[in-house]
Amino acid sequence: MPVAPPKVAEFQDRLLSLGLARVSEAAALASANLIGRGDEKAADQAAVNAMRDQLNLLDIKGVVVIGEGERDEAPMLYIGEEVGTGQGPAVDIALDPLEGTTLTAKDMPNALTVIAMAPRGSLLHAPDVYMEKLAIGPGHRTGTVTLAMTPSERVSALAAAKGCSTNDITVCVLERPRHEEMIAEIRSTGAAIRLITDGDVAGVMHCAEPDLTGIDMYMGSGGAPEGVLAAAALKCMGGQFFGKLLFRNDDERARARKAGIENFDRVYTRDDLVRGDVIFAATGVTDGSLLAGIKREPGHLTTETILMRSKTGSVRRMNYRNPIRR
Numbered sequence: 001m002p003v004a005p006p007k008v009a010e011f012q013d014r015l016l017s018l019g020l021a022r023v024s025e026a027a028a029l030a031s032a033n034l035i036g037r038g039d040e041k042a043a044d045q046a047a048v049n050a051m052r053d054q055l056n057l058l059d060i061k062g063v064v065v066i067g068e069g070e071r072d073e074a075p076m077l078y079i080g081e082e083v084g085t086g087q088g089p090a091v092d093i094a095l096d097p098l099e100g101t102t103l104t105a106k107d108m109p110n111a112l113t114v115i116a117m118a119p120r121g122s123l124l125h126a127p128d129v130y131m132e133k134l135a136i137g138p139g140h141r142t143g144t145v146t147l148a149m150t151p152s153e154r155v156s157a158l159a160a161a162k163g164c165s166t167n168d169i170t171v172c173v174l175e176r177p178r179h180e181e182m183i184a185e186i187r188s189t190g191a192a193i194r195l196i197t198d199g200d201v202a203g204v205m206h207c208a209e210p211d212l213t214g215i216d217m218y219m220g221s222g223g224a225p226e227g228v229l230a231a232a233a234l235k236c237m238g239g240q241f242f243g244k245l246l247f248r249n250d251d252e253r254a255r256a257r258k259a260g261i262e263n264f265d266r267v268y269t270r271d272d273l274v275r276g277d278v279i280f281a282a283t284g285v286t287d288g289s290l291l292a293g294i295k296r297e298p299g300h301l302t303t304e305t306i307l308m309r310s311k312t313g314s315v316r317r318m319n320y321r322n323p324i325r326r
């Protein structure tokens with residue numbers, strides 16, 4: 001008689017998502033004492049340690065596919081690290097224990113802890129290279145804007161889709177010398193630009209809630225790992241995302257090949273980066289337009305976490321009060 005294959009535990013996203021919120025909360029709480037202390041490395045390390053400890057308590061057979069770096073350069077939460085108790089569904093994990101290390105060290109807005117989880121094999125193994133990104137919120141026809149359009153064409157196309165003037169569009173862009181030309185071109189349309197110094201996962205997420213954040217579109221290059229995390233967030237919140245990997249040298253191309261990337265010119269859509277259901281949690285570290293940062297009150301710290309599931313489109317906001325034990 002043929003032996004029945006072992007039962008594969010299902011991706012129980014309803015239950016797992018609650019565990020995921022604790023993971024992002026723990027990372028944020030661990031970085032609390034390092035907000036505004038000018039030490040990016042210490043803040044990141046604290047978040048990494050806490051995130052890893054909490055992740056290892058979850059009943060999953062997890063593999064980090066977007067993590068702190070390659071195994072030889074990141075001792076913890078490196079790409080390929082197995083996490084969880086090993087009892088449970090096989091999942092891919094994408095994480096950034098502190099997205100905005102500099103924002104945290106300088107106590108500037110929109111630093112987050114971020115983690116996403118999906119069935120094994122469904123998240124793109126993005127190498128640590130740059131990615132050209134473009135995002136808009138929900139409610140628009142696919143291809144309303146594309147990476148093939150020039151920045152000014154994208155602004156005009158989105159304004160036409162929204163039935164407003166280009167003057168009414170706000171684009172979020174990372175303030176970098178490499179973006180100077182793009183910024184000038186966006187400005188030539190009359191659109192406003194919200195420049196951010198770091199944190200493009202939050203930048204992209206802002207597009208999903210334009211009424212709350214005032215941001216309609218995100219464009220420019222940033223980390224490819226952050227691109228996968230942003231796509232996971234938009235898959236839950238709604239919205240379009242396009243990304244193309246950018247290579248500066250052969251070393252970066254070799255990294256991509258190692259990660260299994262074959263087509264270097266491919267434009268990835270949101271659903272190419274995240275190919276199935278995903279759950280996503282982010283906790284505010286410093287105050288931002290989407291999430292409140294960690295608050296220090298007598299005797300406790302409080303956090304705000306956004307917890308989302310793409311299967312249902314459910315978005316939960318959770319406040320957590322963590323007693324300070326002495």
Ligand SMILES: O=P(O)(O)OC[C@H]1O[C@](O)(COP(=O)(O)O)[C@@H](O)[C@@H]1O
Pocket residue numbers: 096098099100101102174176197198199200201221222223224226
């Ligand atoms: O600073 P660069 O090289 O332009 O890279 C941009 C990337 O760095 C960040 O601003 C900050 O990321 P970390 O805090 O995780 O290092 C990302 O949001 C963004 O994708």
Ligand SMILES: [Mn+2]
Pocket residue numbers: 096098099100223226
């Ligand atoms: Mn980051």
